[in-house]
Amino acid sequence: MNRLLPLALLAGLVAMPLGLGTNPYLLNALIVTGILTIGAMSLNLLLGFTGQLSLGHIAFFGIGAYVSALTSLGFDVDLGLGLRVVHEPWPAWVGFLLATVAAGGCGYLIGRLSFRVRGAYFVIVTISFAEVVRLVALNWVELTQGPLALTNIPPITLGLPGLGMWTLKTKLQNYYLVLTVGTLCYGVIARLVGGRFGRAMRGLKENESLALSVGINATRTLTVAAVISAAMAGAAGSLYAHYLRIIDPDVFLFATTVTMVIMVVAGGKSTLMGPVVGGLIFGLLPVALRPVMAPEAQWIVYGLVLIVILFVMPQGIVPGLSALLSRRQARPAPVLEVNPAVQR
Amino acid sequence: MNELIQHLVNALILGGTYALLGIGLTLIFGIMNVVNFTHGALYTVGAYVMYLAVAALGLNFFLALPVAILGGLLLGVAIELVLLRPFRGSDIDTTMLVMIGAGIILQSGTLWTFGGVAKAIPSPFPEAPLQIGPVSVSWLRLFVLGAALTLIALTYALINRTKLGLAMRAAFQDSDTAALMGVDVRRIYTATFALGSSLAAAAGALLGPVYVVFPQMGGLAELKAFAIVILGGLGNVTGAAIGGFILALAEEFGAGYVSSGYRDAMGFLIIIAVLLYRPTGLFAKAERIG
Amino acid sequence: MSAILSIEHVGVRFGGLVAIADLHFDVHEGEIVSLIGPNGAGKTTAFNVMTGFLKPSQGEVRFRGTSLRDLPPHAITRLGLARTFQRTSVFPDDTVFDNVMIGLHRMGAAAGRVPVIDALLGRAAAGERVVRARAEALLEWVGLAGRAHEKAGALAYGEQRLVGVALALATEPTMLLLDEPVSGMNASETRVFVRLIRQIRERGVTILLVEHDMPMVMEVSDRIVVLNYGRLIAEGPPDRIRTDPAVIKAYLGQGSAARQAAAAIKEAAHA
Numbered sequence: 001m002n003r004l005l006p007l008a009l010l011a012g013l014v015a016m017p018l019g020l021g022t023n024p025y026l027l028n029a030l031i032v033t034g035i036l037t038i039g040a041m042s043l044n045l046l047l048g049f050t051g052q053l054s055l056g057h058i059a060f061f062g063i064g065a066y067v068s069a070l071t072s073l074g075f076d077v078d079l080g081l082g083l084r085v086v087h088e089p090w091p092a093w094v095g096f097l098l099a100t101v102a103a104g105g106c107g108y109l110i111g112r113l114s115f116r117v118r119g120a121y122f123v124i125v126t127i128s129f130a131e132v133v134r135l136v137a138l139n140w141v142e143l144t145q146g147p148l149a150l151t152n153i154p155p156i157t158l159g160l161p162g163l164g165m166w167t168l169k170t171k172l173q174n175y176y177l178v179l180t181v182g183t184l185c186y187g188v189i190a191r192l193v194g195g196r197f198g199r200a201m202r203g204l205k206e207n208e209s210l211a212l213s214v215g216i217n218a219t220r221t222l223t224v225a226a227v228i229s230a231a232m233a234g235a236a237g238s239l240y241a242h243y244l245r246i247i248d249p250d251v252f253l254f255a256t257t258v259t260m261v262i263m264v265v266a267g268g269k270s271t272l273m274g275p276v277v278g279g280l281i282f283g284l285l286p287v288a289l290r291p292v293m294a295p296e297a298q299w300i301v302y303g304l305v306l307i308v309i310l311f312v313m314p315q316g317i318v319p320g321l322s323a324l325l326s327r328r329q330a331r332p333a334p335v336l337e338v339n340p341a342v343q344r
Numbered sequence: 345m346n347e348l349i350q351h352l353v354n355a356l357i358l359g360g361t362y363a364l365l366g367i368g369l370t371l372i373f374g375i376m377n378v379v380n381f382t383h384g385a386l387y388t389v390g391a392y393v394m395y396l397a398v399a400a401l402g403l404n405f406f407l408a409l410p411v412a413i414l415g416g417l418l419l420g421v422a423i424e425l426v427l428l429r430p431f432r433g434s435d436i437d438t439t440m441l442v443m444i445g446a447g448i449i450l451q452s453g454t455l456w457t458f459g460g461v462a463k464a465i466p467s468p469f470p471e472a473p474l475q476i477g478p479v480s481v482s483w484l485r486l487f488v489l490g491a492a493l494t495l496i497a498l499t500y501a502l503i504n505r506t507k508l509g510l511a512m513r514a515a516f517q518d519s520d521t522a523a524l525m526g527v528d529v530r531r532i533y534t535a536t537f538a539l540g541s542s543l544a545a546a547a548g549a550l551l552g553p554v555y556v557v558f559p560q561m562g563g564l565a566e567l568k569a570f571a572i573v574i575l576g577g578l579g580n581v582t583g584a585a586i587g588g589f590i591l592a593l594a595e596e597f598g599a600g601y602v603s604s605g606y607r608d609a610m611g612f613l614i615i616i617a618v619l620l621y622r623p624t625g626l627f628a629k630a631e632r633i634g
Numbered sequence: 635m636s637a638i639l640s641i642e643h644v645g646v647r648f649g650g651l652v653a654i655a656d657l658h659f660d661v662h663e664g665e666i667v668s669l670i671g672p673n674g675a676g677k678t679t680a681f682n683v684m685t686g687f688l689k690p691s692q693g694e695v696r697f698r699g700t701s702l703r704d705l706p707p708h709a710i711t712r713l714g715l716a717r718t719f720q721r722t723s724v725f726p727d728d729t730v731f732d733n734v735m736i737g738l739h740r741m742g743a744a745a746g747r748v749p750v751i752d753a754l755l756g757r758a759a760a761g762e763r764v765v766r767a768r769a770e771a772l773l774e775w776v777g778l779a780g781r782a783h784e785k786a787g788a789l790a791y792g793e794q795r796l797v798g799v800a801l802a803l804a805t806e807p808t809m810l811l812l813d814e815p816v817s818g819m820n821a822s823e824t825r826v827f828v829r830l831i832r833q834i835r836e837r838g839v840t841i842l843l844v845e846h847d848m849p850m851v852m853e854v855s856d857r858i859v860v861l862n863y864g865r866l867i868a869e870g871p872p873d874r875i876r877t878d879p880a881v882i883k884a885y886l887g888q889g890s891a892a893r894q895a896a897a898a899i900k901e902a903a904h905a
Contacts, residue, residue, distance in 0.1 A: 053437050117619045120379050120436065120578060124570045125619050128612035131567055135612075139605035195762065196739065203736040206725040210798075213685065213719070214805050215711035215740045254563065258444055265441055296456035303448035307427065310442055314434075 006186070006273060013179055017172055026287070027171040033283025034178035035240050036256075038185050040263035040275035042232035047261070048269030049193060050225050051205035054110065056126030058257040059133045060230040063106055064099035064237025065247050066137060066144060069153045071095035072242075077143050092156045096238045103234020104227045111226025112219075127254065134252030149248035156242045174243050181239060185232050190272050192228070201225060205270075262302060266309045268316025277318050346478035347600070355589070355596040357485045360492030361547045363588030365565060366572030367499060367581055368543030374579025375516045375536045377436055381443035382423060383544050384566025385450035388559060390416050390545025391552030392454060395465050398553075405468045409491065409549055416545020417538045424537035429530065447566075455559035462556040488550045495546055496585060499539070503581065512536060516579070544569075564608060571611035575618055590614070638663045638809055638840050639684070639715070644693035646679055646864075653679045654864040656693070661809070666831065666841045668851045671861035672885055677844040678720065680861070681813055684842075685717045686710040697809070712740060716807035720814045723798025726787025730778055733786045733797050734769040737804030741765050769804075776800045776830065792819040792827075799830070803839075810834065812843040816850055828854050852876065860884070 020026060043057045074089035110126060117125055137144045144150060156177065157167045168177055192198055200221045203211035212218060241247050259282065267278020282302070289298045313320035365387065372380045393415040397408035427446055431439050469483035503509040514522035515532045523529045547565070555561075572591050576583025591611050599607035637660035646654040654676040661667045669677050682688035684695050686707040695702045697715050705713075725733050741764075773779045776796050781789060786797050795815055802810055812831075816824045824847065831854055835841055845851050851858065851872075858875045860868040862884040868875055875881055 053440070113620075120373070120440075121574065121619055123379065123440065124574055125615060127567060127570065128615040132609050132612045132616070135606060135609040139603065139609075196765075199732070199736040200739055202728060202732075203725055203739070206727050207722055209687065209707075210719060210722065210725065210801065211736070212687075212707040213711055213717050214737045214801055215708045216736075217706075217708045255448075258448065261441065261444070294456065296452045299452035300449050300456070303445040303452065306445035306448070307442055310438060310445070311430070314438065 006276075009273075009276070010183060017175065022172050024171055027175050029284060029287045031171065031174050031178050031243060032240075033279060034175070034182050035236050035243070036259060036283055037263065037276060037279030038178070038182050038236035038239070039233050039256075040260045040267075040279045041182075041185055041189060042229045042236065043260045044264045044269055044275045045189060045192075045225055045229040045232075047264055048271070048274070049198065049201045049205070050222055052222070052226075053123050054126045054226075055123050055254075055257055055261070056110070056128070056130035057229075057233055057260055058252055058254065059126075059130035060103040060106060060233035061237035061240070061256070062130075062133060062137065062249075062252040064103045064234030065241040065251050066150070066237075067102040067234070068092070068095035068099035068238035069150045069241045069247055070143070071098050072154050073150060073152070075143055089154075092154050092242055093158065096156065096235065096242070099234045099238035099241075100231045101234075103237065104231030107227040107230020107233075108223060110230065111223035130252060130254070130257065134249050137249040137252060144249070147248060149246050150241075151246045153241050153245045153247070155245065156239075168242075174239075178239055178243075181235060185235070186272070186276070188228070188232075193272065197221070197224070259302075262306050264316075266306065266316055268318035268320070271316070271318045274316050274318045278316070281317075350479050351596045351600050352593075353479050353481055355592040357481070357489045357592075358596065359589035359592035360489045360496070361551050361588075362568065362572055362592050363496055363585040364492050364543050364547040364550075365569040366576060366584035366588045367496065368540035368547075369569045370573045370576060370579055370581060370584040371512075371536055371543075372540040373573065374581075375512055376428070376533050377439075378428060378443065378537075379436065379440045380537075380540065381440060381447045381566070382450060383540075383569055384562030384564075385447045385454070386416050386419060386541045386544040386562070387548035387565045388454055388557075388562035389419060389450065390548030391465075391557045391561065392458060392548075393545070394549040394552050395463050395557050398465050399463065405466075405553075409546075412549035413542045413546045416548075417542035419545075420538040420541025421534060423541070424534045428533070428537065432530075432533075451559060451562060458559060460559060462558040464556050465553040467553045484553060488554060491550055492547075495543065499543065500581075502539070508532075508535060568608075568611045571615045574615050636663055637661065638698055639842065640696040641680070641684070642693050642696060644680070644683055644690045644695060646676070646683060646688065647691045652864050654683070654690075654861075657861070657864070657866055658693075659859050659866060659869060661840060661842050663840055664835065664838070665856045666835055666843070666854055668855040668858045669842060669844045669861065670846075670848075670851055670858060671867075674863075675861040676864040677861060678813060679864075681717060681811055681844060684811060685715065711805050711807075714806070714808040715811070716802040716805045716809070717811040718795070718798040718802050718813055718815060720817070723801070724786035724789070724794050726785070728786060729783050730773065730786050730789070730797055731769060731782040734772050734800050734804055735765065737801035738765050738769055738772075740805055741768060772800050772804055776803070777826070792823045795819065795827070796830075799834075803834070807839060809840040809842070812841065812845075814845055815843060816845065816847050824850055 039061050046052045046054045071090050072092040072095040074087050076086045078084050113125060138146055155168050168174055200216045203216055204218055204221060263278035263282050264275045268274030286298055369380055369383050372378055390412045393412040394408050397403040397411050398405055423446055427442055431442055467484045473480040473482045503512060511527045511532050514527055515529055519529050568591060572587040573584055575587030575590055594610040594614055595607050598610040639661040641657050641659050644654060644657045657680060671677055683690050686702060686705050697713055700713060702710055725736055773782050776799055778796055781793060816827050819827060828850060831841060855872055857871055860881050867880045867884060868878045
C-alpha cells in the first residue's frame, strides 16, 4: 500500500472536526469507531501477523475497561477468610496505564497457551476465557456491581506539572485523545511488523519448522505478540470506559469480538491499513444504516458483507485494491542476474 | 443425600439434550473439518419452529417436534449448499468466519422476526411433577430425556447400520480415499451438515418448552456445545455424548454447591482445565466415529 | 581433525517401532559426509534428532562438545548447526529476498538486546541496512539474485532448494545438514549444486547430507555412512562403500527405485 495513504488519512481525520463541524452524533460515532478500530488493529497482530485465530479478544478489552474504571472509582471488597481489600480512587490516567498492564498480563497467559493448544482448540479456549471473564464481571457484584454497571467513571485527566491540567470531558477532546492513542498504536505495530520481529512472526506463520531452524524462538515471539496485542486492546477498553463513563458486563459480548474480526478480515488481515479501513467502514456503517433500517437488519447486513467479502476478496479490501492498482501500473520485471561463481 | 439424588436426576435430564447438541457439532467437525458457528442459531431456530407450530398454529406438541427437527434439517441443507460447498478447500479459518457470518444473519433474523421478548411454549404435560421417593421430576423433563435418548440412539443406528453411515465413516477416515471408492463426498457433506443441524434444532425444540424461547438463547448453547465437543475430543461421537452428561453434572453440582451465578461458567472452566491437562481433549485417541 | 558432530549411541522408538537403533558415528571438521540408505532407513529421523525436532529415546548428539539433548531447534541453530528441509524449504508467501531476511533473524540480535525494544526505539534502522546488504550478498552467492523479488512459493523446485540453502547459510553455521538437496533437480542443476556445496565447504562449513542421487553422493562425499532399518551397516570413503557387499545387498532387497540406486552405485563404481 502507498506510504502516503496512512498520512493522508491521518491528516483527514485530524481536520475532520474543522470541516464537518462538531456534530455530536457524528463525533460519538467516530470516537466509538476509533476505539473499536484500535481493538481491531491489536487483534490483527494476532489474527493477521501470527495467524492465531483468537476469538476471545474482547476479554482484554473488557479487562482493560474494568481495571481502569475500578482504579479510578476505588472499591472495597471482602475476599473472604478475613481478607478485605480497600482501594481509594486514583487518577484516571493511572487507570489507563494499569489497564494496559493488566490486559498485557492476561495476554501473556493466552500467548503461552497458544503453544499448548492449536487450531480449533485455540479458538475455543480463547472464547471460553472471554466467557469466564464475562461471568465473573456479571457475578462478582461486590466488585463490579454486576448487571447494575459501574457508573460515574471519571473522564481522563491529562496534565503536565506547571502547564495545567485538562479533564477530557467534551466529545471533541475525546475524539483527539482516541485519535492520538490510535496513531500511537498504529506506529508501534508498524515498527514491530516492519522489522526483525515482524519477519520472525511471518516466518512462524508461513513455515514453523523452517522458522525454528533459522533460530527463531517461537514461544517468545508468539508470547510477545500476544502481550502487545492484549495491552493495546486493554488500552482501547480503558478509553471506552472513560469515554462512556459507564460499563456493564455487556462489554464482554462475543458480538464485539465478531465486529473486530469483521473489521480485520474485511479490511485485510496482516496488512497495516486493513484494520483501519475495515474499522472505519464497519464502525461507520451503522451510522449510515441507522436511518434506513432496524439494528437487527444492520447486523444481517454485517453478516452478509462478511460472507460476500470472503467470497469476492478473501484477502480483504486493502490487499484486493492494491493488487488491482499494481496490476494497472505493473513494475518492469527485474533483470536476471547471473552469478559468475555459480553458473546456472 | 436426597438433594444429591435430585441433582443427579436433573443432570441426567439436562445431559441428554447437551449430548444431542454436542453430537451434532462433533459430527460436522469430524467429517467436514468445519467449526460450525451456526450451531447455536440452529438450536434457536428449532425452538422457534416449535413455538410457531404449537403456540401460533396450534399443532399437536408431539407432531411439532418432528416439524422442528425437519426445519433444522432443511436449513442445514441450505447452509451447506449455499455457504459451505463453494468454500470447500478453503482453510478452516475461512469457513469458520463464513459460519460466524451466517450465525449472525440467522440470529439477527430471528430477533427481527420474533422480537426480543421471550416466548413460552405450552406443554401438554400435567403441572404436578412425578414424585418417586424424595425425588421429583416434571413429566415434561422426563419426556425431554426420553426423546433425547431416542434421537441419540437413532443417530448411532444411522451411523453404524446404514449405507449413508458407512459412507460418512469412510469420509471421516479419509475423504480422498472415500471419493476414490465411489462415495459422493459432496453429498455426504450435505447429509452430515443436515444431520448435525437437525440434532441442534431438536435440542432447541426440546429445551424450549422447559425454559423460554428467545433469540439469544443459542449463543450460550453454542459455547456449551463447544465445551462438550472439547471434552469428548473433536470428531468423537461417543465422546460428545459422554461430554454432554459430564457438562450437565458439572453445571448442576456447580450451581447447587458453589454458586448458581457461575452455573454457565462451569463449561468454560472445564474447557480450560481439560485443554491445559490434555490439549487434544479427554477421549481424543478414538480413531473413528460411532 | 577433530569431531565436530558426534552421534553417540542414538536410538529412536515410535511406540513399538524402532526407527533408529544405536546409531554411532562422528563427522569431522571440514568434511563432506553423506548419510545414505534405502527408503525408511531412518535418515530423516536421524536429521530430526540432530536438529532438536525429535528427542532420542536413548543416547545423545554432541555438537562441538555440547550435548544437544535438552536444546530446542532454535537454540541448536544458534550453536552453529543449521539444516535444510526435504519438502518445504521456503517461506512460500514471501519474496525470495524477504525469505533470506527472515533467515537472517540471528544477525539482527546483538548480544543482550531485546528486538522488540530495538524496533520500538528505531535503533534497528541502522542494523537493518547491514542485514539487507547481507541478504543481497547471500542471494548473489547462491545464484538467486535475479529471483530476489519473486514469491518463493512460485519458484521452480530446484530454485526453492537453493532458497533453503541460502536460509540455512544465513544463520552463519559452522556445520550444515542438507536433507535430499538435489532430489527433483535435473542433471545440470545438480552439477551446479555440487559446485555450490564445495564452495560452502571451502568457506569452512562442515557438511552432512542425506541424498538418494548416488552419482552425486559418490562425487561429492569424503566419507559415506550407510543406514538400513535404523542400523549403521557400513561407513567409509566412497570407493569402499561402492564395493561393500552389505550395502549392495541392502539396496537390492528393496523395491525398484532402490534397485536402480544399487545399479547406479555399481555404475559409479565402473566410472
